[in-house]
Amino acid sequence: MAKPSVVRAAYWIETPYEPARAAEAMAGEQSTGTFIAVPGETDEVRERSAARIVSVRQSEVVRQPSLPGAATPIGHDGNYHRCEVVLEFPYANFGPSIPNLLATVAGNLYELQEFSGIRLMDLDLPDEFAAAYAGPKFGVAGTRRLAGVQDRPIIGTIVKPSVGLTIEELRAVVRGLAEAGLDFIKDDELNASPLFAPFEHKVKAVMEEIERASERTGRKTMYAFNITGEIDELKRRHDLVAESGGTCVMVSVQSIGLAGLAHLNRYSELPIHGHRNQWGMMTRCPMLGMSFTAYQKLCRLAGADHLHVNALNSKFYESNGSVIRSVQAIREPLLGGYEAMPVLSSGQSAAMVEDTYRELGTCDLLHVAGGGIMAHPDGPGAGVLSMKQAWEAAKLGVSAAAYAESHPELRRALEKFGGRQQGGK
Amino acid sequence: MAKPSVVRAAYWIETPYEPARAAEAMAGEQSTGTFIAVPGETDEVRERSAARIVSVRQSEVVRQPSLPGAATPIGHDGNYHRCEVVLEFPYANFGPSIPNLLATVAGNLYELQEFSGIRLMDLDLPDEFAAAYAGPKFGVAGTRRLAGVQDRPIIGTIVKPSVGLTIEELRAVVRGLAEAGLDFIKDDELNASPLFAPFEHKVKAVMEEIERASERTGRKTMYAFNITGEIDELKRRHDLVAESGGTCVMVSVQSIGLAGLAHLNRYSELPIHGHRNQWGMMTRCPMLGMSFTAYQKLCRLAGADHLHVNALNSKFYESNGSVIRSVQAIREPLLGGYEAMPVLSSGQSAAMVEDTYRELGTCDLLHVAGGGIMAHPDGPGAGVLSMKQAWEAAKLGVSAAAYAESHPELRRALEKFGGRQQGGK
Numbered sequence: 001m002a003k004p005s006v007v008r009a010a011y012w013i014e015t016p017y018e019p020a021r022a023a024e025a026m027a028g029e030q031s032t033g034t035f036i037a038v039p040g041e042t043d044e045v046r047e048r049s050a051a052r053i054v055s056v057r058q059s060e061v062v063r064q065p066s067l068p069g070a071a072t073p074i075g076h077d078g079n080y081h082r083c084e085v086v087l088e089f090p091y092a093n094f095g096p097s098i099p100n101l102l103a104t105v106a107g108n109l110y111e112l113q114e115f116s117g118i119r120l121m122d123l124d125l126p127d128e129f130a131a132a133y134a135g136p137k138f139g140v141a142g143t144r145r146l147a148g149v150q151d152r153p154i155i156g157t158i159v160k161p162s163v164g165l166t167i168e169e170l171r172a173v174v175r176g177l178a179e180a181g182l183d184f185i186k187d188d189e190l191n192a193s194p195l196f197a198p199f200e201h202k203v204k205a206v207m208e209e210i211e212r213a214s215e216r217t218g219r220k221t222m223y224a225f226n227i228t229g230e231i232d233e234l235k236r237r238h239d240l241v242a243e244s245g246g247t248c249v250m251v252s253v254q255s256i257g258l259a260g261l262a263h264l265n266r267y268s269e270l271p272i273h274g275h276r277n278q279w280g281m282m283t284r285c286p287m288l289g290m291s292f293t294a295y296q297k298l299c300r301l302a303g304a305d306h307l308h309v310n311a312l313n314s315k316f317y318e319s320n321g322s323v324i325r326s327v328q329a330i331r332e333p334l335l336g337g338y339e340a341m342p343v344l345s346s347g348q349s350a351a352m353v354e355d356t357y358r359e360l361g362t363c364d365l366l367h368v369a370g371g372g373i374m375a376h377p378d379g380p381g382a383g384v385l386s387m388k389q390a391w392e393a394a395k396l397g398v399s400a401a402a403y404a405e406s407h408p409e410l411r412r413a414l415e416k417f418g419g420r421q422q423g424g425k
Numbered sequence: 426m427a428k429p430s431v432v433r434a435a436y437w438i439e440t441p442y443e444p445a446r447a448a449e450a451m452a453g454e455q456s457t458g459t460f461i462a463v464p465g466e467t468d469e470v471r472e473r474s475a476a477r478i479v480s481v482r483q484s485e486v487v488r489q490p491s492l493p494g495a496a497t498p499i500g501h502d503g504n505y506h507r508c509e510v511v512l513e514f515p516y517a518n519f520g521p522s523i524p525n526l527l528a529t530v531a532g533n534l535y536e537l538q539e540f541s542g543i544r545l546m547d548l549d550l551p552d553e554f555a556a557a558y559a560g561p562k563f564g565v566a567g568t569r570r571l572a573g574v575q576d577r578p579i580i581g582t583i584v585k586p587s588v589g590l591t592i593e594e595l596r597a598v599v600r601g602l603a604e605a606g607l608d609f610i611k612d613d614e615l616n617a618s619p620l621f622a623p624f625e626h627k628v629k630a631v632m633e634e635i636e637r638a639s640e641r642t643g644r645k646t647m648y649a650f651n652i653t654g655e656i657d658e659l660k661r662r663h664d665l666v667a668e669s670g671g672t673c674v675m676v677s678v679q680s681i682g683l684a685g686l687a688h689l690n691r692y693s694e695l696p697i698h699g700h701r702n703q704w705g706m707m708t709r710c711p712m713l714g715m716s717f718t719a720y721q722k723l724c725r726l727a728g729a730d731h732l733h734v735n736a737l738n739s740k741f742y743e744s745n746g747s748v749i750r751s752v753q754a755i756r757e758p759l760l761g762g763y764e765a766m767p768v769l770s771s772g773q774s775a776a777m778v779e780d781t782y783r784e785l786g787t788c789d790l791l792h793v794a795g796g797g798i799m800a801h802p803d804g805p806g807a808g809v810l811s812m813k814q815a816w817e818a819a820k821l822g823v824s825a826a827a828y829a830e831s832h833p834e835l836r837r838a839l840e841k842f843g844g845r846q847q848g849g850k
Contacts, residue, residue: 030615032586036796036842039804040598041586048621049589067709069742092620093588099653099680103614103702107677108771110705111741161457161466163518164474173465189528190455195517196473228524231656231688252532255524257682263656277528280535284492285710316536317494346533371461379464417461 005091005126008054009105012084014117014287016070019056019083025114027051027087030104049093054086065116066287080116096132098258098298101125106290117287123294129301130335133262136305138271139339140364143305146247146271147222149183152395153363154222155387156184157380158345158370163190167197171205173380178213178221180381182373184366187226189252189277199227199237207244224250224273224306231256234264242269254278258302265303273343274304284317292322293329300330300338306366307340312356314346320359327360341366348372349383349417350410353390354400363395377412386413430516430551433479434530434719437509439542439712441495444481444508450539452476452512455529474518479511490541491712505541521557523683523723526550531715542712548719554726555760558687561730563696564764565789568730571672571696572647574608577820578788579647580812581609582805583770583795588615592622596630598805603638603646605806607798609791612651614677614702624652624662632669649675649698649731656681659689667694679703683727690728698768699729709742717747718754725755725763731791732765737781739771745784752785766791773797774808774842775835778815779825788820802837811838 015022027033031051032041060082070080094100106120138146147154159165159173177185193199206223214220227237227249234256238249250273253261264272276299282289292309299307309326310316327342342365344356349372356367369387376383389410393403404411440447452458456476457466485507495505519525531545563571572579584590584598602610618624631648639645652662652674659681663674675698678686689697701724707714717734724732734751735743752767767790769781774797781792794812801808814835818828829836 032589036800038585038796038799040590040594040799045586045589045594049586049619067742068711069709069744093615095618095620097617097654097658099655099677100617102680103617103653103677103700106706107614107702108705108741110703110709111735111743113740113742115742160463161470161474164457164470165465169465169470189532190518192522192525192528193520194474195520228528229522229684230524231684232691233522252524252528255527255682256684257680259654259656259681259685266657275528277532278535280533281531281707281714284494284535285713286493288710288713289706310536315538316533317492317538317540318536319494371463374463374465375461 005128006088007091007101007105007126008086008088008124009120010084010086010122012082012117012119012121012287013115014062014066014080014082015115016065016073016076016080017114019058019081022114023053023056023085023087025112026085026109027053029112030107030109031089031093049090052088054088056083056085058083067116069113070116071113082117084121091126091128096128098133098262098302110288119286119288120290120294122291123297125297125335127335133301134265134303135301135338136272136303136340137268138305140341141339143271143341147183148219151363152391153365153367154183155384155391156186156366156368157182157373157383158186158188158368159191160188160370160374162188163194165197167201167205170197170202171209174206174209174223175213176380177384178210179216180384181217181219182221182384184222184224184368186224186250186273186368189226189275192226192228200240203240203244203246207246211245220247222247224248226250228252228255231260231263234260235267238264238268238270246270248273250275252277253299253304258298261299261302261304268303271305272303273306274299274308276308292326296326296329297334300334300340304340306343308343308345311344311346311348311352312359313352314348316346324359331362331364343368345370350386350390350400350413351417353387353394357391357394363391372413372417376409377416378409382409382412385409430553431513432516432526432530432551433511433513433549434545435509435511435547437507437542437544437546437712438540439487439491439505439507440540441490441498441501441505442539444483444506447539448478448481448510448512450537451510451534452478454537455532455534456514456518474515477513479513481508481510483508492541494538495541496538507542516551516553521553523558523687523727535713544711544713545715545719547716548722550722550760552760558726559690559728560726560763561697561728561765562693563730565766566764568696568766568791572608573644576788577816578790578792579608580809580816581611581791581793582607582798582808583611583613583793584616585613585795585799587613588619590622592626592630595622595627596634599631599634599648600638601805602809603635604641605809606642606644607646607809609647609649609793611649611675611698611793614651614700617651617653625665628665628669628671632671636670645672647672649673651675653677653680656685656688659685660692663689663693663695671695673698675700677702678724678729683723686724686727686729693728696730697728698731699724699733701733717751721751721754722759725759725765729765731768733768733770736769736771736773736777737784738777739773741771749784756787756789768793775811775815775825775838776842778812778819782816782819788816797838797842801834802841803834807834807837810834
């Protein structure tokens with residue numbers, strides 16, 4: 001008989017209890033147990049549905065709890081044990097359902113008194129999930145085909161100011177960028193359908209400019225329209241973009257939920273650009289929430305073709321090491337596929353390219369510079385060129401500084417933005 | 426001219442920068458600014474869309490950052506300033522859209538280096554949201570009508586074991602509880618549609634038992650079927666429950682997203698029981714995430730008729746003070762309405778009732794005891810009676826101990842569960 005399928009979940013916990021007891025509380029609460037023995041929790045029920053403790057490995061002991069509200073066990077010695085706990089949950093408890101998987105692996109356990117810290121680090125899902133979730137329809141290859149870019153990252157920008165432009169002001173910005181031959185433009189996550197620039201008008205104006213520019217440049221800039229909204233709006237907005245000749249839609253994944261993303265992915269005909277704003281809430285506290293390693297698997301299953309990972313030397317709190325791990329996680333095949341494209345964004349400019357290529361070693365990236373293109377001293381067109389030149393240099397193995405000697409747009413970008421990576425944390 | 430509508434958002438921040446500068450970073454990043462000045466951020470754009478700092482009030486200075494990754498400003502004196510910051514965002518930037526509101530008030534700002542702590546404490550929304558979101562269709566009054574309970578809390582239980590029962594085992598549990606005259610039964614959040622007890626079979630078996638018991642008791646137990654699933658499943662499952670004569674559906678709000686909840690609420694014909702599992706991830710770190718005060722407003726707008734708040738003396742980390750504030754927040758009218766029913770659940774039994782009534786001073790509650798009913802020493806029927814007796818005593822102003830002298834089910838419950846409230850934290 002085949003072994004029943006399981007979901008394996010790895011956690012990082014901190015607990016005032018003996019590690020084994022804390023692991024039992026996790027396994028019990030998230031499967032057949034509760035705070036007290038109940039009739040009906042028979043051997044058959046446990047056999048069918050109890051979570052199993054695979055391993056408990058203590059790594060350190062601390063004297064201060066990371067999070068408030070943990071219990072003080074009778075006779076507590078003041079120690080808080082930090083451990084890696086791996087659990088296995090019977091797949092049959094929830095079936096191939098991300099929403100119900102989440103209630104199991106990332107649900108009430110965050111609130112249990114047994115822990116002064118608990119973080120979901122990784123998830124290992126059985127093949128049944130692959131049958132239930134089609135995943136990205138475009139991924140790296142499909143996005144490259146639509147954007148007409150091979151052999152280097154897709155270079156993009158965010159319309160700035162993030163929000164506040166009228167349709168006519170937006171039109172002028174898009175015209176400049178599309179005529180400069182930019183591969184990719186995206187709405188800011190703050191900008192979906194402002195009252196002074198409604199989505200429908202935006203699509204019409206943007207696509208007119210992109211089509212017009214493509215007649216001259218021979219290339220059609222990919223524009224990620226931020227379709228974030230209610231479930232029915234997603235469909236209407238996606239369909240409008242597709243009918244208007246657009247080639248990408250963007251969503252704030254946390255705003256529409258993974259269920260909203262999976263729903264969109266059932267009918268979508270365009271790459272889905274996944275923005276992870278709000279994610280910081282779930283991950284910035286090191287002893288709570290979820291790691292990106294786990295989260296990105298769920299996003300890819302649910303259908304994200306592109307997924308934001310911040311960027312090196314960004315304006316965000318995240319370390320470069322963490323960003324590098326995020327890119328590696330996305331590039332790792334999931335259930336044999338689910339190829340998605342990491343999106344580097346935040347505080348980017350041509351000055352970041354050299355480090356980025358050295359650290360990541362791949363060009364299968366969507367490299368988005370907002371201010372770094374829009375605020376180039378010689379205008380957005382020069383900003384686009386400076387990004388392309390920086391990637392040419394990186395691929396040739398030439399330093400950006402050396403390449404800049406013969407490439408004025410890159411030189412000017414390095415002059416303006418080059419100091420930023422020394423600042424910050 | 427009428428003043429343009431705004432959303433007011435209150436935050437608790439911790440920052441290594443001067444508080445005013447940190448507040449400017451928040452306002453800038455979440456409206457018209459970015460890390461560097463860009464052309465196009467004109468006075469008109471700012472007038473239309475810039476967020477406004479209403480107030481910055483410093484409360485304390487600490488020497489250690491709460492969260493990692495904050496910048497070290499040049500010349501930093503080692504102080505981290507904790508402040509309340511109130512911002513106003515132009516409503517026109519996002520319109521009456523919870524998904525887009527979230528990207529603005531709770532988006533990328535959690536990741537900014539300017540902060541070593543940032544938490545959304547409250548939201549004040551303009552009336553336009555009321556026109557866009559119908560909110561709960563049943564609330565307290567409608568739920569009471571359907572459950573046939575006035576003048577005391579609706580008393581409920583969770584089917585335990587949480588997961589693992591076959592349909593026939595579940596049938597026996599439901600029969601016992603419905604025949605005991607229980608007002609309300611809910612699925613556990615772990616239990617939506619296990620492979621060994623699929624949703625469709627569950628609805629059939631449960632409703633047969635509930636209808637049969639109601640013929641004898643004259644009362645129809647409300648059963649909250651956990652319909653959590655993908656967007657299309659929500660509709661199919663809701664419709665099946667409604668067609669089968671069921672009177673409540675339950676969802677894991679974080680699993681389906683607020684957008685999923687609002688979508689369900691557009692067609693739902695039954696009270697929506699909102700379970701907040703996964704919420705701990707967003708709130709347990711005191712210097713990150715979101716307060717329940719803000720979150721519950723969004724849940725009510727999106728249509729939750731019932732909303733979990735943990736409970737007094739629960740098995741969770743949350744303090745009683747925090748639970749009391751949560752109940753008060755839900756009972757506060759929102760935009761003139763959006764009445765919802767607080768659900769007390771976790772570690773509950775008849776032994777918790779006296780404290781609960783004293784602290785909350787209301788019976789407009791759904792009081793759910795899982796183990797406290799199912800594990801009553803004389804069985805679930807006696808568990809139900811013990812809860813009713815405890816609430817009778819509380820309303821009469823008689824102590825539970827005194828009332829127990831003439832009420833054996835209550836006495837036995839106090840004997841078994843009465844010690845728990847002294848334990849824990």
